Amino acid sequence: MLTTHAALHRAKFLLWVFAVALIASSAFLLAYGSDAAPSGVTGLAPASQRVAPLAGAAIPNETPIPFAYSPQVAQMIAGVQQSQVYSYTGYLSGKFPLTVGGESFTLKTRNTYYPAYGNKATQYEYEFLQGAGLAVSYQDWYDAYWDVSGRNVIGEIRGATRPNEIVLISAHLDDMPIRAVAPGADDNASGSVGVMMAASRLAGHTFERTIRFVFFTGEEDGYLGSYAYAQQSVARNENIVGVFNMDMLGWDGNNDGLLLLHIRKTTNPAGSAADRAIAEVLTQVVSVYGLNGLAPRIRADGESESDHSSFWDQGIPAVLAIEDDWIYEENPYYHTQSDTIETLNMPFFTNYVKAVVGTAAHLAIPVGSDIGTATPTPTPTITPTPTLVKPSSPALLAPTNGVSVNTRQVALDWSDADRATRYKVQVRRGSTTGDVVDRQKKLTTSQYSTVALKSGRRYFWRVRACNAQGCSVWTAYWNFQVRAP
Numbered sequence: 001m002l003t004t005h006a007a008l009h010r011a012k013f014l015l016w017v018f019a020v021a022l023i024a025s026s027a028f029l030l031a032y033g034s035d036a037a038p039s040g041v042t043g044l045a046p047a048s049q050r051v052a053p054l055a056g057a058a059i060p061n062e063t064p065i066p067f068a069y070s071p072q073v074a075q076m077i078a079g080v081q082q083s084q085v086y087s088y089t090g091y092l093s094g095k096f097p098l099t100v101g102g103e104s105f106t107l108k109t110r111n112t113y114y115p116a117y118g119n120k121a122t123q124y125e126y127e128f129l130q131g132a133g134l135a136v137s138y139q140d141w142y143d144a145y146w147d148v149s150g151r152n153v154i155g156e157i158r159g160a161t162r163p164n165e166i167v168l169i170s171a172h173l174d175d176m177p178i179r180a181v182a183p184g185a186d187d188n189a190s191g192s193v194g195v196m197m198a199a200s201r202l203a204g205h206t207f208e209r210t211i212r213f214v215f216f217t218g219e220e221d222g223y224l225g226s227y228a229y230a231q232q233s234v235a236r237n238e239n240i241v242g243v244f245n246m247d248m249l250g251w252d253g254n255n256d257g258l259l260l261l262h263i264r265k266t267t268n269p270a271g272s273a274a275d276r277a278i279a280e281v282l283t284q285v286v287s288v289y290g291l292n293g294l295a296p297r298i299r300a301d302g303e304s305e306s307d308h309s310s311f312w313d314q315g316i317p318a319v320l321a322i323e324d325d326w327i328y329e330e331n332p333y334y335h336t337q338s339d340t341i342e343t344l345n346m347p348f349f350t351n352y353v354k355a356v357v358g359t360a361a362h363l364a365i366p367v368g369s370d371i372g373t374a375t376p377t378p379t380p381t382i383t384p385t386p387t388l389v390k391p392s393s394p395a396l397l398a399p400t401n402g403v404s405v406n407t408r409q410v411a412l413d414w415s416d417a418d419r420a421t422r423y424k425v426q427v428r429r430g431s432t433t434g435d436v437v438d439r440q441k442k443l444t445t446s447q448y449s450t451v452a453l454k455s456g457r458r459y460f461w462r463v464r465a466c467n468a469q470g471c472s473v474w475t476a477y478w479n480f481q482v483r484a485p
C-alpha cells in the first residue's frame with residue numbers, strides 16, 4: 001500500500017501521465033486523421049491500409065503504406081482465362097468473326113484508312129463495355145492536316161469516395177499496315193484485350209477512384225485520338241492521377257518473360273517519380289500475386305512512341321506498358337500482315353493481362369477491399385541495362401540536300417551507324433519545326449521509302465540510330481522539294 005505523501009505524489013504523477021497520453025492520442029488522430037472511414041462512407045479501407053498515393057491524389061501527406069495483397073483483387077485476377085484472351089484477340093485480329101450491332105462481321109483490318117472497319121471495331125468495343133455494365137461514350141476527333149477522323153471509346157466506373165481522381169487504363173485499337181487485311185494481333189489487339197479484360201474483371205466492383213477504360217484510335221497516325229482526349233481532359237480541368245497505357249503485350253519469342261515499363265527520364269524528377277509510382281504498382285502486383293512468369297523492368301528512358309506521350313505532353317503521369325521490344329528481342333512481324341494471333345506467346349500474354357487487371361484494381365483502390373497490412377515487399381531491383389555504348393550518328397546520303405524529287409514516295413538513304421540495331425526517321429512539312437508527316441521508329445535497314453507526300457511542298461527529314469543502350473543524337477535536317485505529276 002502506498003503512503004499518503006507518496007500516494008499524493010503518485011496521484012499527481014498518474015495525472016501527468018494521463019494528460020500526456022490524452023494529448024498524444026489526439027495529436028495522432030489529428031496527424032493521421034481518424035483511421036475510420038470519413039463519415040457517411042461505408043466499406044472504405046482504413047487510411048493506413050490504402051495503396052500508395054499517386055501524384056494527383058487529393059489527400060496530401062498520405063503515408064504510402066506497404067503494398068498489400070487483397071483477396072478481392074486476387075479473385076479479379078484469377079478470372080483471367082487464356083482461352084478468353086485468345087478469343088478476344090481472335091475477334092480483333094480477324095481470325096474469326098465477331099458480333100457487332102447484332103450481326104456477324106470479320107474485322108480484317110483496323111487501319112485508320114479503312115474507316116468502315118475502324119467504325120465496326122469501335123462499335124464492337126462500345127458494345128463490349130456496355131455489356132459489362134459500364135457508362136460508355138464515344139469521343140470523335142478530326143485531324144485537319146491529314147483530313148482523317150476517328151473516334152475513341154470510353155467506358156467508366158465512377159469512383160465512390162474520390163470520384164475526381166481519375167485513372168485511365170488505355171490502348172490503341174487502330175493498326176498497321178495500311179492494308180485491307182491488317183490483323184495487328186500484337187500491335188495492338190493485345191493491348192486492347194488488356195483493356196477489355198480489365199474492364200470486364202473490374203466491372204461490378206466499387207472503387208474509391210474513377211476508372212476509365214479507353215480505346216484510342218489514330219495512334220499509328222501520330223497519336224491523334226489520345227492527343228484529342230488529353231486536350232479535352234485538360235480543357236475540362238479533369239484530375240487524371242495516372243495513365244496506364246498498353247501497346248503490344250503478346251510477343252515473347254525467347255520466353256524470358258521480360259516486359260518493359262517506360263517512364264519519363266529523371267531529368268524530369270517530379271514527372272519521373274510520378275510515373276514510377278504507377279509502374280511500381282504493376283511490379284508489386286507481379287510479386288504479391290505470384291505472377292512468376294513475368295520479369296518487369298522499369299526504364300526511365302522517356303520512350304515516347306505511343307499514346308502515353310499525349311499525357312506526358314500535358315504533364316499528366318503516365319506509363320507505357322509493353323513487351324520486350326527493345327532489349328533482347330522484338331516482334332519481327334511488327335506492322336506487317338503477318339502480325340497474327342498464331343505468332344503470340346499466349347501464356348506470357350495471359351500473365352501480362354493478369355498483371356494489368358491487378359494493376360488497374362490497385363490503382364483505383366477497391367472500396368471495402370479487405371486489404372491487409374502484409375509485410376512490406378521489397379521493390380524489385382531494377383537490373384542495370386548492359387553497358388552497351390550508344391550507336392554513332394548516321395550520315396544522310398540521299399536525296400542530296402535541297403534537291404527536287406519527282407516522286408511522292410521518296411527513297412531516303414543514310415549510312416550504317418556503328419552499333420546501331422534500328423533507326424528512327426522523322427519527316428516534317430515545310431520546316432524543321434513543321435508538323436511530322438511521317439515517323440518511323442524501328443527501321444532495321446538504313447533506307448526508307450516515305451508515305452505518299454504532297455507535290456509542290458518542301459519536306460525536312462532527319463535520322464537517329466538506336467540500340468539497347470539508347471539512341472544517337474538526331475542528324476541535322478536535310479530537305480527536298482516534291483515535284484511529282
Ligand SMILES: [Zn+2]
Pocket residue numbers: 172187188219247248306
Ligand atoms: Zn502500337
